[in-house]
Amino acid sequence: MTAPFGRRACEVLDSHASGGYSVFSLLDREGPEPEPGQFYMLATQSHWEEAGGRPFLPRALSVADAHTEPRSRFEPHGEPKLDRGGVRLDFLIEGVGPGTDRLCELEPGENVWLNGPLGNSFSPPRELSENAAGAILVGGGIGIAPLALWRRRLAARNVPARVLLGFRDEAHSGGIDDLFACCEVALASDDGHIGHHGYVTDLLSTMLDGDDAQSAAVYACGPPPMLDAVQALCTSREVACELAMESPMACGYGACYGCAVPKGDGTYLRLCVDGPVVRA
């Protein structure tokens, strides 16, 4: 399924704070339902590039959830805009600069430029390893976002998934109630404000030491040190693993070559089209 060619204006349906993060929802009337792990390039239609010329480029955000909705649900004010519904896309975002700050302040009814869905997606456990009957999802901070959609898709296919989420501190946590309300999650925090006092990779290590470690595939998204630790744990135990990564990105569709990530053989992959999901 390819993305519609070009960016399109999508209405903001909802936007609210969620812990230290924000959650917002868009109605995409043209695009297909995204696959878990895919991302979009986003910029607001107004008040972008205003404060000293920044933000200038769109921002890459993984989609946290997606639902195809009937059109009637989006006609609170009468007139339908099109003869079809659309895909409701949920995003989790942390304000860390002019672009993400602006996206944290979205107001329902305003328009966001959307380009996507872009990039690849998570592979089912059986594709990663013949023995993998279930999944372990490991999220750190804002990186919990793509795991929410993946967990829901796995549940729909009756694939058991255990969820481990870690946060730095209370100010750098959020989205759990919005994105993982319906399922059991194990939590960790660096400062101990919630769950295990320590790293989420401590939880993963314990879980992988269990009897059924070989029967799972691990999917992780989070800050680079966390991904390095997850990769090391999985490699030492020969557990299949996919990482959803992040890299500075100008275009999202392979044009700028900015999002290079070393492959280990002296060459680079373009994370936007060869990722963002990379097999560890």
Added chain:
Amino acid sequence: MIDFCGLRLANPVINASGTFDAITAGRVYGDALLAEFPFSAFVSKTITLEPRAGNAPQRIWETPAGMVNSIGLPNKGLAGFIAEDLPQLGELPAPLIVSVMATGRDDFGRMVSALDERDEVAAFELNVSCPNVHSGLIVGEQPAETLALLEALRPLTAKPLIVKLTPNVADPAAVAVAAEEGGADAVSLINTVKASGGPVTGGLSGPAIRPIAIAQVKAVAAVVGLPIVGMGGVCSGADAAEMLAAGASLVAVGTESFRDPRAGLRIAAYLSETSERSL
């Protein structure tokens, strides 16, 4: 239709080299990309004789109204380009201009000769923002080096040679004059402007450099008779119109395609509408 160095183009909007990967974009957007191809001619990413991996990250940094990049010309090399990319680029609904770079006249010549034989190639853009290994001088910064390169390449092909000028010189017009004297068919300008942002040192692009581009296009147009491909921060149809008014025959869209993959279509539509209105 527009006649540009013998190429018949549907409109005056093309892409800047290295800012649009038509093959990858085709994978991302599917057949819609070819049905609504955003440029009237397609300029390839610069190719070199040998493959290049490109620079280590971090490669880009957002700046006020622009971005700094240090990509490092990753490409498959001449043989890889001919074997893998050229057949696909030949299928595009737009003439193909291949951007080439080398660190010596012999290597430049080898590339131009090899590509000259291929029907898919309509024209060449010479990326001269690289040092000549023999003199150590950046070819495009030196009128004499530029003249010598053109004199070496001109006998090798009858296809149009477009010289991409660097803005990082005191007098780009002097280099343009040398290119014309050496037999170039056109010049294109501007390349990115030397800059640093955050951890990235490289070239600045985006609307931040548009006033520089307009000034340099005017300066070059004043002293050469060659057609000019004007580029540098063109984001809108009005920007493109200003570039054409400054003396450009074609306008190239670069960084704006990162923000809006259909920018070329939007800009061409504006130019078409305004020219109809003025009739």
